[in-house]
Amino acid sequence: MKWEKFSIVVSAVLFLTGFTRGQDMRDFMAKVFRQSTWNSMSADMTLTIIDSREEKRIREVKFFSKKDKNGNNRMLMKFIRPREVMGTSFLLLEHKNREDDRYLYLPALRRVKRIVASGKKGNFMSSDFTYYDIGEPKPDDFKYKYLDEEEFKGVKCIKVEATPASERVLNDTGYSKIIYWVDPEKKIILKAEYYDDRGKLQKILNINEHKLINGVYFATDIVMKDVQINHISRIKFTNIKINEKMPERYFSVKHLRRR
Amino acid sequence: MKKIVLLLIFFSSTLLATEPHGFVKTSINLGVRGDNKLKFINTNVRTQINLYQDLGENGSVTASFDLLYEKYMNSTPELKIIPVETYAQYSGKNFGIKAGKYYDFWGLFDWISPTDILDPWDMTHISSDIEDYRISIYGINLSYGSDILNAEINLLPFFQHSIFPMDISTEEVPSNQLKEIEIGAKLSGIAEKIGLDWDLYYFRGRDRNPSRIYPNPPAGNLAPVTGTPSTPPLIKEYYQKLTMYGIDFSIPVSSLLFKLEGAYFLTEDRKGNNPLIENPYFSTVGGFDWSVIPTLTLSLSYKLKSYTKFNKKIDTRGRKNNNFFTFSLKYQPKDYLNFQWISIYQIDDKSTMSLSFISYSIIDDYTLTLGEILFYGKNQTTYGKFTDYSEVFVELKGSF
Missing domain, CATH: 2.40.160 (Porin)
Known part of the structure; x- marks a missing residue:
């Protein structure tokens, strides 16, 4: 028994010592991000935005995402609710070596318009999530540091601090620091704090539920609170399909017009 | 008029089973640049009904028409049915065809x-x-x-x-x-x-x-x-x-x-x-x-x-x-507050068109808009000739 306890302590020390090295921490976070990464995904998404007066606005969207042959993410959203924007579609094509392409189909205009990129820190559907928040995290965008352990929702989590690896990342994301609460067993993020470019706490992310679908830990209920303006956004996913067959044409400008 | 009625009959029969959506919009437009400063008052209530039906995996029919009750300039009020769009569409893998009014x-x-x-x-x-x-x-x-x-x-x-x-x-x-x-x-x-x-x-x-x-x-x-x-x-x-x-x-x-x-x-x-x-x-x-x-x-x-x-x-x-x-x-x-301003200036004859509006979504699906379209310039210039049609407007739109 003593030996068991001793070996646990030794393992824990080695584990934590390992985490103090930046590269190990980077590799650990890469694994965490990979756990929640898919090749293709479709789902019905409900976004609830609650402002400081507690007024709720609800948006419903059909959400499709698929990587292209070069590993770039593509995202298609078709708006269902509110009725006023029903039929609006948005296509985001990410590129590694140049600006992302963004196209918007507005049913009133009956035209697909190419729209100017507002950067990764632009708000996604006027919510508290930015395009960076909902996109696939790139491990090399940040440097990682082990902070300590902390219990969160009954799970002994590892706290990891991420700071931008370059000025470009700071400008792109608007975050000077992100602190993650990671479940070390499942390697999934349960909570995160986002600090603005002046170093002040701006937003708190809580992931209420993960579902394991086709080998991917998918966050199905996510709440982001902007503590500076007391504004909350909650995203819930239903009817989730991961890594199932999805037509390539969904991610074409021409397809945006289709319902 | 005959082709409008034919299109409506053809598409409505296919689309009757679908759930309609659209909007009701009422607007008041006040002419503000006339000699007596209030040149005209136009009012209208526009109800737009949109119907859409999938036909198999690649086909669809769309019909959209307005019921427009309008009092325009000094004319007597009228109720009109205006086809907005009415078309059938097939979208294959590479090839597509659309026919009708679009x-x-x-x-x-x-x-x-x-x-x-x-x-x-x-x-x-x-x-x-x-x-x-x-x-x-x-x-x-x-x-x-x-x-x-x-x-x-x-x-x-x-x-x-x-x-x-x-x-x-x-x-x-x-x-x-x-x-x-x-x-x-x-x-x-x-x-x-x-x-x-x-x-x-x-x-x-x-x-x-x-x-x-x-x-x-x-x-x-x-x-x-x-x-x-x-x-x-x-x-x-x-x-x-x-x-x-x-x-x-x-x-x-x-x-x-x-x-x-x-x-x-x-x-x-x-x-x-x-x-x-x-x-x-x-x-x-x-x-x-x-x-x-x-x-x-x-x-x-x-x-x-x-x-x-x-x-x-x-x-x-x-x-x-x-x-x-x-x-x-x-x-x-x-997302519930939107301001837009579009202005075109004709450099040679120094005439201008300005359209601006502010929209506020009171609650989801109900939007109030205040706007103006103003024309400036001398008579017979590109935009100056429309001066008397300058207006401010207020719109209330509810979507269903």
């Missing part, structure tokens, strides 16, 4: 796009929603798309012209004959490596805006006017034939989207000898959209219209070149 907007620039010439304008219904001031076209649209190229052809059998607030009751509208079928073609692609989108356009048809002619001059229909006629001749509004060749490009650079669009218009007056018909011309617009901050987009552009067959001795009305500067701003601090 919108087809071309070009990159709102309001001043040289190539956006398929849909006529309805200048009597300017509002915050673009579908209120554009008119859909009857036609057949054939399309082909692959990974690198998209091609579209529009065949338009029925000519439709723009509608202006001024009375043009002496217009001469072309007959619906086979030889009058208009053709519009578009080829699109993207240079993937640099993200450059491009389009090529071709149109052979008629101008949506009228030229003015003497219908029975002594020396032929389109003869130039020389000397002083003994009696004032009757002037007719005439929609001249034209051919257009156009091109556009757009490319994003950081938070800017650069756009360039140009077209050459070959008009009926190919030698530039008739002062009443517009001469052949180039029309070019260049500019950019700039996302200043994520909630604020600023667009600036410059448009040059240059007549290629300009003859100063004959044509004393205008200029060889017309220069426009446009400015637009969109500010959306919250």
Whole structure:
């Protein structure tokens, strides 16, 4: 028994010592991000935005995402609710070596318009999530540091601090620091704090539920609170399909017009 | 009217089973630039019903029509049924076909796009929603798309012209004959490596805006006017034939989207000898959209219209070149609050058009909009001639 306890302590020390090295921490976070990464995904998404007066606005969207042959993410959203924007579609094509392409189909205009990129820190559907928040995290965008352990929702989590690896990342994301609460067993993020470019706490992310679908830990209920303006956004996913067959044409400008 | 009724009957029978959606919008427009400052009060209630039905995996039918109750200018109130769009569509893997009444907007620039010439304008219904001031076209649209190229052809059998607030009751509208079928073609692609989108356009048809002619001059229909006629001749509004060749490009650079669009218009007056018909011309617009901050987009552009067959001795009305500067701003601090301002300045005759509005979504699906469209300039200048039609408006829209 003593030996068991001793070996646990030794393992824990080695584990934590390992985490103090930046590269190990980077590799650990890469694994965490990979756990929640898919090749293709479709789902019905409900976004609830609650402002400081507690007024709720609800948006419903059909959400499709698929990587292209070069590993770039593509995202298609078709708006269902509110009725006023029903039929609006948005296509985001990410590129590694140049600006992302963004196209918007507005049913009133009956035209697909190419729209100017507002950067990764632009708000996604006027919510508290930015395009960076909902996109696939790139491990090399940040440097990682082990902070300590902390219990969160009954799970002994590892706290990891991420700071931008370059000025470009700071400008792109608007975050000077992100602190993650990671479940070390499942390697999934349960909570995160986002600090603005002046170093002040701006937003708190809580992931209420993960579902394991086709080998991917998918966050199905996510709440982001902007503590500076007391504004909350909650995203819930239903009817989730991961890594199932999805037509390539969904991610074409021409397809945006289709319902 | 007959074709409208036929289209409605055909599509309504298919679409009766679908759940309708649309909106009810009521608006009041006050004319503010007349001699007595309140030139007119227009009121209308527009109920738009949209029906959509999938036909199998690739087919669909769409019908959209307005019930419009309107009191326009000094006329008596009217209730009208206006087909907005009514078409059947098949979209295969590469090939598509659409037939009926539909919108087809071309070009990159709102309001001043040289190539956006398929849909006529309805200048009597300017509002915050673009579908209120554009008119859909009857036609057949054939399309082909692959990974690198998209091609579209529009065949338009029925000519439709723009509608202006001024009375043009002496217009001469072309007959619906086979030889009058208009053709519009578009080829699109993207240079993937640099993200450059491009389009090529071709149109052979008629101008949506009228030229003015003497219908029975002594020396032929389109003869130039020389000397002083003994009696004032009757002037007719005439929609001249034209051919257009156009091109556009757009490319994003950081938070800017650069756009360039140009077209050459070959008009009926190919030698530039008739002062009443517009001469052949180039029309070019260049500019950019700039996302200043994520909630604020600023667009600036410059448009040059240059007549290629300009003859100063004959044509004393205008200029060889017309220069426009446009400015637009969109500010959306919250998803329920939206401010837009579009302004076009005609540099040569110093006339201006300004459209601005602020929309507030009271609750989801209910939006209140306050706006204005103002024209400034001397009489007979590009925008000055519309001065009396300047207005402020208030709209309340509920979607279902």
